[in-house]
Amino acid sequence: MTERVRTKMSWWKKLLIIMISAILASFMVEGILQFFEAGKSQMSQVISLQDIQVKNGDKMENLYVMKDHGEIKIDVSGMYVNKFQYYYASEKNFQAEIIVETSNLYGDWEKQKIQDPCRSNLNNSFVNIKNNVKSITLRMPEGVTVGDFTVNNAKDSNGYRILYICVFVGVFLFFLLFKKEIGKRVELGFLLISMTIGMLFIALQPPQFTSWDEHIHFYHVFDFFEGKHVEWNQAEYYAYINPESKEKVAFTSKEEKALQIQYFNEHTQDSGYSYEKSSFTVSQLGYLHMAIVVAAGNFIGLPFYVVYLLGKAANLLLYCILMFFAIKSIPIAKHLLAALALMPAPMVLATAYSYDVVLIGFLSLGMALLVREFYYPDKKISRAMLVCIPFFFLYGSCPKAIYIPLVLSAVFLPQKKFKSKRQCWIWKTVIILTCILLMLTFLVPTAGNTMASDVRGGDTDVGRQLQMILGHPWAYIQILFENIKNTFNSYMMGIESISTMAYEGIFEFYMVVTALVLGVACTEPRKVMSRTTKRSMNIFKVSMLPLAAGVLVLIWTAMYLAFTEVGEVVIKGVQGRYYIPLLLPLLMIFYTDKIHTKWKEENYNFVMFMIVLLIWHLALYSRFLIPYCS
Numbered sequence: 163m164t165e166r167v168r169t170k171m172s173w174w175k176k177l178l179i180i181m182i183s184a185i186l187a188s189f190m191v192e193g194i195l196q197f198f199e200a201g202k203s204q205m206s207q208v209i210s211l212q213d214i215q216v217k218n219g220d221k222m223e224n225l226y227v228m229k230d231h232g233e234i235k236i237d238v239s240g241m242y243v244n245k246f247q248y249y250y251a252s253e254k255n256f257q258a259e260i261i262v263e264t265s266n267l268y269g270d271w272e273k274q275k276i277q278d279p280c281r282s283n284l285n286n287s288f289v290n291i292k293n294n295v296k297s298i299t300l301r302m303p304e305g306v307t308v309g310d311f312t313v314n315n316a317k318d319s320n321g322y323r324i325l326y327i328c329v330f331v332g333v334f335l336f337f338l339l340f341k342k343e344i345g346k347r348v349e350l351g352f353l354l355i356s357m358t359i360g361m362l363f364i365a366l367q368p369p370q371f372t373s374w375d376e377h378i379h380f381y382h383v384f385d386f387f388e389g390k391h392v393e394w395n396q397a398e399y400y401a402y403i404n405p406e407s408k409e410k411v412a413f414t415s416k417e418e419k420a421l422q423i424q425y426f427n428e429h430t431q432d433s434g435y436s437y438e439k440s441s442f443t444v445s446q447l448g449y450l451h452m453a454i455v456v457a458a459g460n461f462i463g464l465p466f467y468v469v470y471l472l473g474k475a476a477n478l479l480l481y482c483i484l485m486f487f488a489i490k491s492i493p494i495a496k497h498l499l500a501a502l503a504l505m506p507a508p509m510v511l512a513t514a515y516s517y518d519v520v521l522i523g524f525l526s527l528g529m530a531l532l533v534r535e536f537y538y539p540d541k542k543i544s545r546a547m548l549v550c551i552p553f554f555f556l557y558g559s560c561p562k563a564i565y566i567p568l569v570l571s572a573v574f575l576p577q578k579k580f581k582s583k584r585q586c587w588i589w590k591t592v593i594i595l596t597c598i599l600l601m602l603t604f605l606v607p608t609a610g611n612t613m614a615s616d617v618r619g620g621d622t623d624v625g626r627q628l629q630m631i632l633g634h635p636w637a638y639i640q641i642l643f644e645n646i647k648n649t650f651n652s653y654m655m656g657i658e659s660i661s662t663m664a665y666e667g668i669f670e671f672y673m674v675v676t677a678l679v680l681g682v683a684c685t686e687p688r689k690v691m692s693r694t695t696k697r698s699m700n701i702f703k704v705s706m707l708p709l710a711a712g713v714l715v716l717i718w719t720a721m722y723l724a725f726t727e728v729g730e731v732v733i734k735g736v737q738g739r740y741y742i743p744l745l746l747p748l749l750m751i752f753y754t755d756k757i758h759t760k761w762k763e764e765n766y767n768f769v770m771f772m773i774v775l776l777i778w779h780l781a782l783y784s785r786f787l788i789p790y791c792s
Contacts, residue, residue, distance in 0.1 A: 176339045184332035188324045196319060209311040213237045225249070225309035228302040236298045236311055240265070243295045245288050245415060249310040252282050255404070256303045260289060263296040271296050278414060283400065283425050288314065288417040290792055322366060322416060322791035329362045330779060337771055344771070345764025349489040351771045352500040353482055356509070359778050360478040363513045364471060366786040369422045370406050373514035373664040374737070377405035380515040382446055383473055385439055386453030392439050397426040397466035399434030406665050416791045427465035444603050448517025448561035452476045477519050481512035484523030492530035493537045495750055497686035497770060499526065501679055502746060504774045505660035506669045506781055507739050514664070517561040518739065524558025525565060525743045532572055532702075533750070535579060537691075539698035543579045552593050558743075559600055564716035565743055566600045567709050569593055574705040576698065626728045631719075642718055645733045658738030659745065666785050671777070678773050683749045685759045687766060699753075706747045713744060 218232040226234060246260075260276040280287055302308055336354060337344060344351040371377045381402055385392045394402075455476035459469035485503045489496050502508070503526070511518040531551050535543055555569035573590045580586035631638045652658040660679065661672035669675060691699065717740050718733050725735030759766060 180332055180335045180339060183335055184328045187331045188326075188328035191327050192319060192324050195323070196317060207313055207315075209236055209238070209313065213239075214311065222307070225307050228304060228306045228308065230304045232302055232304065234300045234302075234308065236300075238295050238298060238313065240294055240296050241313065242315065243291045243293065243298075243313050245314040245417070246291055246295075246298060247286065247288050247310075247312040247314045247417075248300070248308060249286055250280055250302075251285055251307040252280065252303075252305065255282050256280050256306060258287070258306075259301040261299040261301075262291055262293075263298075264291065265294040265296075276414075281404070281422070284418065284421045286418075286421060288415040290415050290789075320416065320792060322787060325365060326362065326782070326787055326791075329358050330775065333358050333775060334772075337768055337775075341764050341768055345762070345767050347490075348496045348500050348767060349486050351767055352489055352503060353486050355504055355771060355774060355778070356482045356485065356512070357478070359775075359782075360482065360509060360513050361475070363509065363782065363786070364474050364478065366782060366791055367513070368406075368419055368790045369426065369467060369470075370404065371401070371515070372406045372666065373510055373516060374739070376515045376664075377402050379449065379517060380473075383449045383452045383456055383515055386446065386449055387457045388439060390439055392437055393433065394435045394437075395466065396429035396432035396434035400429070401426070401466075401470070414789060419790055423467050426467045426470070430466040444563070444600075445517065445561045447557065448520040451480050451520075452515065473515060474513055477514070477516065478512045481508075481519045481523050484519075484527050488523075488527040488530040491527070491534055493534050494689060495533075495683075495686070495746070495753060497682050497767070498679070498749060499530070499746055501682045501770065501774065502660065502742075504778075505675055505679070506663050506777070507660045508742060509778075510662075510664050510666075511739065518742075521558055521561045521565065522742055524554045525568065526746065528554030528558060528569070529747060535572075535575055536698045536702040537695055539576055539579065539694050541579070542581060543575070548585075548589055552596055556596055556600065563600045563603050564720055565713055566597050567712050567716070568706075568743075568747070569597055570709055571702060571705045571747075574701050576701075622725060622727055624723045627723050627726070630729060631722075638722075641722075641731050641733065642715065644731075645718060645736070646714060649736070649738075653738040653741045654745070654748070659741045660738075662738060663781065663785065669777075669781055670784075671780050674773070674777055674780075678770070678777070679749075682770060683752070684757060687759060687761075687763050688754075688757070703751045703753075707751055710744050710748050714741075 213236055215235045215237075216226055216233075217235075218229040219226040219234065220229070226232075228234075246262075250258075256279075258278040258280055260278050262274045262276060263271050264274055266272050276289060278287055278289055298311075300308065333354060337351065340350075344354075371380065384394070384398055452473045456469055456473045459472050464472075485499075489499050489503070492499055508522060511522070528551055531547060531554065535541075535547065535551070551572060552569060555566060555572075559566035559569075570593065572593050575590075577583060577586050580589065649658070657668065657672050657676065661669045661675045663669055718736055721735035722733045726733050761769075
């Protein structure tokens, strides 16, 4: 038996051990949790009408129609309540206020207020309490019908929890048993975490949009291949008009999540809404990969929610592939790129409907290939790279043209990289022209006052705002500098850029994220660079700094024109995630081979990925598993 065959068999044995161990661990832990929960709870029971007191509500059999300032108080006499369930009926969505009198750690009774969003299409609410309860008070808007109150203590195995444990145990064991292999190839560690945690993240998310402007991106994905006149089914229309926001959480239990999924799948064939599609723009190329998968799912007649998940999975898959090859291709800062790519904000975008994946992924891959060309100044650039580098920057900048100036760093590649002087000047001319043409898609509408203002910013007007800038250039420079300065730390150091989880808010342990990224940037294993390589990399750094600064100016100016009210001195609409494509080149400016760790690379990689795994456990457990899937 050859060494290669023995190695292959060893791989399969390890994979089998990991799979069996992860599955067994997940069912064992779930069994233990079920045992303790069953010890606390009793059988489910409907609350007797004698235990219900109603204020400002009309009784209708076992239901109550609420009036203004209506209130229902339920006495449950200190019994354990796993879930509180009730029926409701309303013509529109509303938010119920539930005050639960629960036992604290000292055994004293204290009141806990729960905001319970209720969807008009569901009619049943399940509220997780998991404590001994003295009383439950409900406050409903006028006109809501409510009743059938139930203490739901039935024993119920949680499939989401089993999946969660299985994934985290499996990933940990994989890193443990394949420590040497991942030590040699950082990109494999990235691929494992991004795919497994990414798919788990998609499974745990509520059946609703939870990322920035996701309903708008969903809208463009689902009508991408439609003609001028678009017919939406009821499920698509309902998803679009009920976007998530910071102020409310769509669902509070796995039962409500299941009801919403059932509603979507049952209304896939129902007619919902029709409209005339807007004209195609270059930015919509960022939806192409998702649109292909969604169109295929609709063509074969899959239920809406399956198609919905496939669209998200397509975005995640593209992100994983692009970042895998970016990490694999870049000769230095591999660990930094892997750490940045696995942080909360990029992964939230990768598991949502968003064209930012195309922006971040293609720009990162283009940047990685460009760094490789600067790193090997004596090696001729291949024909493939002559095509791929400008293409990746071009396609990656289609969603937001203001990032295309980053490609101009390629103009500073030394002439000896090319086969001839003629090839050098033709290629660099093409890059400059490509940059100019794509920038014109942003500049021409702005100059011609045809660029659309974003009404969410208030009294916005691109034309009047541009006149304000041109009429007071020095004042605008001061406004620009002040806004960039005031947000630079939070946007660059990770609090608002890579630590935010969209509408779920800032990741609580954001300091771990910042410490990890900066720690990796300063300590990751370095390669000793030759004198020519150092000189070439210095050219890259010197050229990239003003280009990145120029892109920052364009980002803030674009938001000032389209999203900020005319004459305001505070620029609105800029978010930390807009800095993500700039973090790698900016942090690489400080890259040096004089500072490095003495750790073995396999140990360094193991510790780095374990910290990443810890970050994701802290992010998913409290923000998604507990509120949406328990």
